[in-house]
Amino acid sequence: MNKLYWLTTLVIFQSFLLNAQSWKISDPYILGSEVNSQAEESTPLFSQDSSILYFTRTYDTRNTGGEWDQDIWYSTRTENGESYNEAQNLKSLNNKFHNAVVGLSSDGNRIYLLDAYGGKKDQEKGLAVAERNNNGSWSSPKRVDIPELKIGGNFYGFYVSPDEKVIIISYKGEAPVGEEDLYYSEFVNGLWTKPEHMGNVINSTGYEIAPFLTSSKDTLFFSSNGFGGFGDADIFYSIKTGSGWKSWSKPxxxxxxxxxxxxxxxxxxxxxxxxxxxNRDTLRSDIFKTKAIYYCFIGTIRDKESLEPLEGAHLVIKNIEEDNNIVEELYSDSQGKLNGKRLPFGYKDMIDLKIVIEREGYISKSVNLQMKLGDTTEIDLSNLLDVNLTKIEEGKTDLADVIDINPIYFDLNSSVIRPDAAKELDKIVEMMNDNPKIVIELRSHTDSRGSEKYNLWLSDRRAKSSAEYIVSQGISVDRITGKGFGQQVLEHSDEEIAKVKTEAEKERLHQMNRRTEFIIVRMNK
Structure with a gap:
């Protein structure tokens, strides 16, 4: 792209309130033929309400000065806000010289332009402003007086802040660090100050062009070929580090x-x-669009049985891939709602998180979230995971009903913990670690087949063996006991099973009788 057309934008019309250091970007796509053409399009700029897109077009035979001229064009947004109507030439502000919009006042009543309108046209380069007339048209542009602004070359540009308090200028001034450097001028007591160099941190031995300042005036974007990068010119940002305009972080x-x-x-x-x-796809530049994506957690925490929303649930979200560093802590509001802050994850990132959920009087639980992030910016935990909590009822609440645990199997006539059983018991260990106050009685039951004495003896051995395993994994011995009940507490009686027609169904009911329960018997202080 020829440097002749590095004519800088812009004014920002809506607040970009987030620190640029944490923003992530979706895949860009090129705007349609309503805006882009076989010519060159650049310097996109929106009206205050984002309904009109202004831009410059070069190498178009329809331009006021012909193919080698640069004109201001504009396109109105369609009602759905996602597409644009056919672009039109803004004839009232175009002439046979290079024209471009470089800013709009916050009230939309003044438009700032490259000065190509005075007696010397574009021979004396500078900035001009036009006022909006009552009928919506623009008045004849008048030069903006910036003292001691002397632009000798063809490569220059401006940015005018929406409050009209500062102008960022790109040009080769006195004692530059490189080619085009960044300067600033402030509006003080009704007058613009002479341009001042913005310092060596953001100016390189290459060129710095196309400055853009966020509405908070603390983050400056610009393009440069002097700080390394991916190609011809890259976009950089720098954070303001002081009260003046000369203190900036490294780009x-x-x-x-x-x-x-x-x-x-x-x-x-x-x-x-x-x-x-x-100009990534063609010889001449086009305008592209992308979205700054910020992810946040939302959702609703409810009582598992009544489904009533729970206020005051506490969520601790940890990043498993970063040694369980805490990503965020959340509390549900009076409606059980979660409203998280913006998260430090990027577009299409894979995330692997552990989420601990707790509330007084309820069983705390841990859930894992693994997913690839995409265009949906609100991560609804209540849609993706089971985040509802179970109320603790001493002597009744069974941890096996709270977590996904498979039956604890033993070899025939054995009480030795098998590897598959250990895997299931480890889930109880994790739950007890997440709930350090609960005290558990592990109850083992058999079906009614076999002698009652033998079943009671075997179930008690298995219950105690399971409790001993849990203690071996770090749970205090005074928090868990094991007790066998044999066939004393059947889920399905022999009479009920006898009425079932198929052997497969009978076996299913016997299996339901052969169960292990993890009953919360009390809460430690």
Missing amino acids: VNIGPPVNSSKFDAYINIANDVIYFSS
């Missing part, structure tokens, strides 16, 4: 998918939607 390349191996510049952000210009 950070925003990286793919915005930056490519070609020319990428003219970033503009409106309502977390990002527009920029790039």
Whole structure:
């Protein structure tokens, strides 16, 4: 892309309130033929209400000055807000010189332009402003007086803040660090100050062009070829570190998918939607669109039985891949709702999280969330996981009803813990670690086949063996006991089983009688 057309944007019209250091970006896509053409499109800029997209078009025979001219064009958004109507030439502000919009006032009544309108046209380069007339048209542009602004070359651009308090200028001024550097001018006591160099941190031995400042004025975006990167020119950002305009953090390349191996510049952000210009796919630049994506957790915590929302549930979310570092802590509100903050995850990231949920009077639980992030920015935990909590009723609540645990199997006439049984008992260990106050009685039951004395003896051996295993995994011995009940407490009586027609159904009922329960008998203080 020829540097002649590095004419800087812009004004931001909607708050981009997030720190640029944590934003992630979806895959960009090129705007349709209503905006982009066989010519070159750049410097996207939106009206205050985002209903009109202004941009510059070069190499179009329909331009006021012909194919080699640069004109201002605009396109109105369609009602759905996702597409655009056929672009039109803004003839009242175009002439045979290079024209571009470089800012709009926050009230939309003033439009800032490259000055190509005075007596010397574009020979004396600078900034101009036009006022909106009562009928919506624009007045004749007038030059903005910036003292001691002397632009000798063809490569320059402006950014005007929406409050009209600061102008960022890209040009080769006095004693530059490199080619085009960034300067600033402030509006003080009704006048613009002379341009001041913005310092060596954000200016390189290459060029810095296309500045864009967030509405909070603490994050500056620009394009440069002097800080390394992916191609011809990349988009960078820098964070303001002081009260003035000369203190900035080291520029950070925003990286793919915005930056490519070609020319990428003219970033503009409106309502977390990002527009920029790039020639990645063609010889001439087009306008691309992408979205700044910020993920957050939402959901509702409920009582598992009544499904009533629970206020005051506490969630601790840990990143398993980062040594269980805490990502976020959440509390449910009076409606049981979760409203999380923006998360430090990127577009299409794979996440592996452990979520611990607890509330007084309820069994705490741990659930794991593994997923690949996409375009859905609100991660609804209550849709993805079982986050409802079970109320503790001493002597009644069974942990086997709370967690997904398979039957505890033993070899014939054996009480030795098998590997498959250990895997299931480990789930109880984890649950008891998450609930350090609960005291469990492990109850083992058999079916009615075999002698009652033998079944009672075997079930007691198995119950105590299972409890001993849990203690061996670090649970205090005074928090769990094992007791066998044999065939004393059947889920299905012999009479009930006898009435069943098929042997398979009879065996299913016998199996339901052969069960292990993990009953909460009390809560420690």
